[in-house]
Amino acid sequence: MTKDILAVEPEIRLGIFLGVFAVMAVWEALMPRRGRTVSRWIRWPSNLGIVAVNTLLLRVLFPTAAVGLALLGEERGWGLLNNLVLPTWLSLALAVLLLDFVIYLQHVMFHAAPALWRLHRMHHTDLDFDVTTGARFHPIEILLSMGLKLAAVAALGAPALAVLIFEVLLNATAMFNHANLRIPEAVDTVLRWVLVTPDMHRVHHSVVPRETNSNFGFNLPWWDRLLGTYRAQPAAGHRAMTIGIEQFRAPRDLWLDRMLVQPFLGEAGRYPINRRDSAD
Numbered sequence: 001m002t003k004d005i006l007a008v009e010p011e012i013r014l015g016i017f018l019g020v021f022a023v024m025a026v027w028e029a030l031m032p033r034r035g036r037t038v039s040r041w042i043r044w045p046s047n048l049g050i051v052a053v054n055t056l057l058l059r060v061l062f063p064t065a066a067v068g069l070a071l072l073g074e075e076r077g078w079g080l081l082n083n084l085v086l087p088t089w090l091s092l093a094l095a096v097l098l099l100d101f102v103i104y105l106q107h108v109m110f111h112a113a114p115a116l117w118r119l120h121r122m123h124h125t126d127l128d129f130d131v132t133t134g135a136r137f138h139p140i141e142i143l144l145s146m147g148l149k150l151a152a153v154a155a156l157g158a159p160a161l162a163v164l165i166f167e168v169l170l171n172a173t174a175m176f177n178h179a180n181l182r183i184p185e186a187v188d189t190v191l192r193w194v195l196v197t198p199d200m201h202r203v204h205h206s207v208v209p210r211e212t213n214s215n216f217g218f219n220l221p222w223w224d225r226l227l228g229t230y231r232a233q234p235a236a237g238h239r240a241m242t243i244g245i246e247q248f249r250a251p252r253d254l255w256l257d258r259m260l261v262q263p264f265l266g267e268a269g270r271y272p273i274n275r276r277d278s279a280d
Helices: 002-030 040-061 065-076 088-112 114-124 131-135 139-156 160-178 185-191 198-205 222-227 256-264
Strands: none
Touching: 002 131, 002 160, 040 131, 040 139, 040 256, 065 139, 065 160, 088 114, 088 139, 088 160, 088 222, 114 139, 114 256, 131 160, 160 198
């Protein structure tokens, strides 16, 4: 079983990524929520290029990554869940739930510390909001995120299957909730009680700091509601709102080379949560 999970993990993740990406790309082309402000021919090569860079980096530095660590933890009895006698289904559910909470907290942290925001803001400097935005993260942020995820997996004693389920869910829902999809308002109102929807997460990509610093969830919407970071709608409305941040608004800033150096350019700005003017 151990070797089976490790052997099929890359194929499972790649297959689901390609399948979800294709569905979201077609769906948003047929039923877009907003008109595009920048051509996909400018944005997509760099957004998908950063995916390739990050995938290669993780495979080189973390060949077995979180699933491999979870398997090792199961063998050696590391972590909380490996030392509790629970039904398998409950261990899986708790692990997925707690890992999702960790990702929520990590996301808040990357908005709170100016140094971390410099890394994370590359995700926010996309001038449009679509399926490719969901995978647009700086390589240094990806490495830090992996380190935090590995620590969480070890501390929780998350089952390997739960880690694989979580990784697949996180990847798929990130593409879904960043997609430029038009979902009927009545459906969205119900759906966002159990899943972060595109309309819910789009608020987080507003140029307005108080909206940027809300709706941090990627998968489950409950943490935002429970911890007071939920914002239902952007003040300007979804069609009129401005996507991005105040810096890096030139089309040239969307190129891969500029994306990679963004953390080292300019000021942190007024977006970090601990800045007084971030509430403006």
